[in-house]
Amino acid sequence: MREDALRRLAARPPGDLLLPTALGNALRAGELTAGERYGLTTLPSWPRIYLQVSDRMAEVLSSARDALDTAVNLCWSLLTLTVISAAALYDEPTRWWLCGTGLLLAAVAYKGAVTTAQGYSGLMHVAYDLHRFDLLEALHLPLPTDGESEEEIFSEVSDLFAGVRREGRAYEHPDARRGGGSQPTQR
Template sequence: MIIERLTTPALRLLEGWYWPCFLKPLRHKLVERRKTKLEEQLRRYQELSPAVVAGTASPEERTEHGRLTMLQRRSPSPAPDMPTRIGNTLRAAETRPVDKYGLDVVSVWPHFWLLLPDTARKEIATARVSLDASVTACIWGVLFVLFAPLTLWAVPAGLGVAVVAVVAWVPSRAEVYADLLEAGFDLYRRTLYEQLRWPTPRNPKEERTQGQVLTRYLVRGSDSTIPVWGSDR
């Protein structure tokens, strides 16, 4: 039970939240490093895009273009603001619905979750459980080091599990969870408008504006006479 309670704080720590004050310089350095790296990746992506679109790119260039596309997808907009890969992956899932639809994930999530069909909720919940399990493995790996007085093998075994969890298990499962979270908004955001009797946007530009207004309404309410419930506009 204690380990379960520690899972969420540990995940926040792996994301880059809750770092001690003395680690702030390191956090800032890592964020700036990721911003610089993303800028380089974006320049290379723009260099490759014309040939890829024209169909004249080599197989190696197409492969590199696809890899760069995925890396950009894992970065929050407008630039990385977390010091770790895990943090930026999850932040990207939170910011992309804002960029595309004007919907703030944190603000509308309780309402949105209740409207998801059972299949979608099950898939997202399963992905979250898998993510938490990988974080739990990291915690157990660190705690296993405490058995060092009984056997020195506890140190490399525990640290090995923790490192593998941080480097491989947690990031990969965070990506799955992030993809499903974003897909949920891509597919079912219209249901949120319908259930709130909010006018359905007619185009992407209008949807971004409507999403921002809807988010503010859910957070603070409104005394506006617009929209009129039940009307098309």
């Protein structure tokens, strides 16, 4: 029970960044921690790293996102149906159980959406774990040699995505004339 409580707390964003809904918090937790563990700001880097993921990973991410969208749409549909049913059955007290059932089903769909969002956030973490260096290669930047240089280069990449350019970073472009070796150039 204690491990479950710790897992749930770890899946929440910090207190000053909490959102009013569990679904928002589940998505925010992934947005704030997936890339930040490596020095990348997740929101600006996510569209770029998503294009670097393998076909299999893209399929899994797409499937998880479709499941999330479906669960959220089902929740809203059930809530809308409940409101319409309540309006239509306001003078039929023997049928109010239908509204209660609709509300219960909407709550179950919402819980499913939160669980699916937590899974999607976990997949975002996996995408950064497996493909962050592919992003550097696509940007023609050298790979880091250790954890400290990794955080430094990803911090610079995050600044680049935010429109802040730092001088002195060497690009590595394959030299086609010499059989694919790399040749550093300054920016």
